[in-house]
Amino acid sequence: MTKLAPLAVATLFGVSATAFAVQATETDYSGLTVCGHSKTTMLSSGPDVTAFLWEFNGIVPSEAAFKGLQNATARCMGYERDMQGKRFATSACLWTDASGDTFIGEDVDVPDKPGVWTFLSGTGKWKGISGSGTYAITAASKPTADGTMELCFSPTGKLTLP
Amino acid sequence: MNTLTSFGLAAFMAASAAFAAQAAETAYSGTFCGHTKTTMLQANSDATVFQFESWNIQTPDSGFKPWENASNHCIAYYRITQGKATAIGSCLWTDSDGDTFIGELSQAPDRANVWTFLAGTGKWKGITGGGTWQRVAAGKNGADGSGAGCISHSCISHSGKYTLP
Numbered sequence: 001m002t003k004l005a006p007l008a009v010a011t012l013f014g015v016s017a018t019a020f021a022v023q024a025t026e027t028d029y030s031g032l033t034v035c036g037h038s039k040t041t042m043l044s045s046g047p048d049v050t051a052f053l054w055e056f057n058g059i060v061p062s063e064a065a066f067k068g069l070q071n072a073t074a075r076c077m078g079y080e081r082d083m084q085g086k087r088f089a090t091s092a093c094l095w096t097d098a099s100g101d102t103f104i105g106e107d108v109d110v111p112d113k114p115g116v117w118t119f120l121s122g123t124g125k126w127k128g129i130s131g132s133g134t135y136a137i138t139a140a141s142k143p144t145a146d147g148t149m150e151l152c153f154s155p156t157g158k159l160t161l162p
Numbered sequence: 163m164n165t166l167t168s169f170g171l172a173a174f175m176a177a178s179a180a181f182a183a184q185a186a187e188t189a190y191s192g193t194f195c196g197h198t199k200t201t202m203l204q205a206n207s208d209a210t211v212f213q214f215e216s217w218n219i220q221t222p223d224s225g226f227k228p229w230e231n232a233s234n235h236c237i238a239y240y241r242i243t244q245g246k247a248t249a250i251g252s253c254l255w256t257d258s259d260g261d262t263f264i265g266e267l268s269q270a271p272d273r274a275n276v277w278t279f280l281a282g283t284g285k286w287k288g289i290t291g292g293g294t295w296q297r298v299a300a301g302k303n304g305a306d307g308s309g310a311g312c313i314s315h316s317c318i319s320h321s322g323k324y325t326l327p
Contacts, residue, residue, distance in 0.1 A: 041215060043237045044254045044264050048281035051252035051264065053213050053237045055201070077203050077213045079239035079251055081266060083280060090239050090250050092211040094204050104209050106241060120243060121208035 026131070030156040031065025033138060034058040034074045040147035050082040054091070056151075071098040078107070086111035092120075103129045119159060126161070133157015187291070191321035192224025193298065194234060198314045210242040214251075218318070231258040238267060246271035252280070261285050267295065279324055286326070293322010 036058025043051045056076040064070045078091020089109040096102045101124030109115040114134040122129040139152040196218030203211040219233045220226070238251020249269035256262050261284030269275045274294045282289040301315035 041237060043235060043252055046264075046281070046283075049252075049264050051237065051254075051266075053215065053239070055213075075203060077201065077211075077239070079213065079237060081252060081280075092203055092239070092241065094211070102204075104204050104211060106211075120241075121206075 025162070026158050026160045027068070028158050029066045029069070029133070032060060032069055032156075033064065033152050033154045034060050034072075035139070035152035036074070036150070038149050038151055040143075040149075042147060048083065051080070052147075053077065053079055056093075058152075069095070069097055072096060080109075089115070097126075099124070101125050107135065117155060117157060128162035129159055131157060131159040133159075186327070187323050187325045188228075189321070189323050190226050190229070190293070191319075192226045192229060193221045193317050193319045194218040194224075195221055195299070195317035196233075196315070198316060200314065208243070211240070213237070213239050216316075221317070229255070229257060232256065236267070240269075249275075257286075259284065263289050265292070277320060277322060288327040289324050291322060291324035293320060295320035 036056055038054055038056045041053040041055075043053075045052075054077065056074070058074050058076075060069050060072045060074070062070050072095055074093045074095050076091055076093035078089055080087065080089040080091075082088075087109055088111070090106070092104060092106045094102060094104045101122070103119060103122030103126035105117055105119040107115050107117045116132060117134060118132045119129045121127075133156050135153050135155040137151060138154045141150040143149040196216055198214050198216035200212050200214045203213075205212070214237070216236045217233070218236070220229045220231065222230070224230075232255055234253045234255045236251060236253040238249050240247065240249045240251075242248075247269055248271065249267065251267050252264055253267060254262060254264045261282070263279060263282030263286035265277055265279045267275065267277050275296055276292065277295050278292040279289045281287075295318050297316055298319045299317035
């Protein structure tokens with residue numbers, strides 16, 4: 001019992017300390033909206049299949065609730081295929097914060113589920129970033145004939161830094 | 163006896179249907195070459211991400227007559243992390259008569275690159291099936307003048323099977 005106790009204490013403390021350290025660096029980044037300009041490069045827009053590439057360039061307003069990304073910019077690009085009313089898309093966004101540090105992540109959309117965003121890597125204060133989340137389109141203009149439009153989206157989720 | 167005759171007729175019809183289905187399956191192979199325009203999002207040792215658009219034509223010595231002089235226009239999203247490439251995209255093919263078909267390409271680590279037919283027009287309407295593909299030649303990249311990407315030249319070898327209704 002006396003031999004087990006220190007081990008138990010050490011184990012429990014060690015686990016708790018590790019868990020606390022992990023939790024302490026996990027950040028909820030909800031309260032973030034990015035707005036900007038989107039351009040579509042259409043490959044096919046028919047009754048059977050619609051397939052296109054798109055690019056987006058946007059900025060986070062300075063009053064964003066998530067202070068870590070106020071004035072950050074996002075450059076995104078991806079591929080989308082729509083078939084029989086079902087949407088499949090894969091894209092990535094490179095974010096640059098106000099001090100020039102960056103992180104990149106990937107979003108995967110499959111039918112009937114929220115899109116899943118996964119952090120891939122980062123630089124500066126974002127080095128070692130991980131975590132995931134989702135997003136919602138929160139505003140969208142009418143698309144123009146040349147395939148451009150303006151839109152806002154709001155990512156939500158949690159990120160972890162080492 | 164009548165029952166046996168009926169059974170025999172049914173079996174013959176089933177066999178005929180199976181033969182008809184097999185007859186519509188066609189093996190294809192060949193090579194297409196052209197140029198690719200890449201738009202880079204990020205290129206570093208942690209993650210390289212870009213999208214590309216390419217325009218190609220089936221090479222004359224491919225030997226697959228239905229696609230002689232056929233061309234394609236492809237788009238794709240591409241990511242390399244930890245030395246492993248992942249890609250997803252589509253190619254729209256137009257044959258010498260102007261009929262078209264579209265399919266999806268995918269690339270994932272540790273497996274062959276996959277092509278899946280999605281839809282077609284004209285003689286390719288209702289096309290299904292798929293195959294594999296691989297890059298067999300690549301030119302040196304060059305600046306495209308825009309400062310935002312680069313142009314490269316490549317050839318893709320592909321083979322597989324398709325079925326028409």
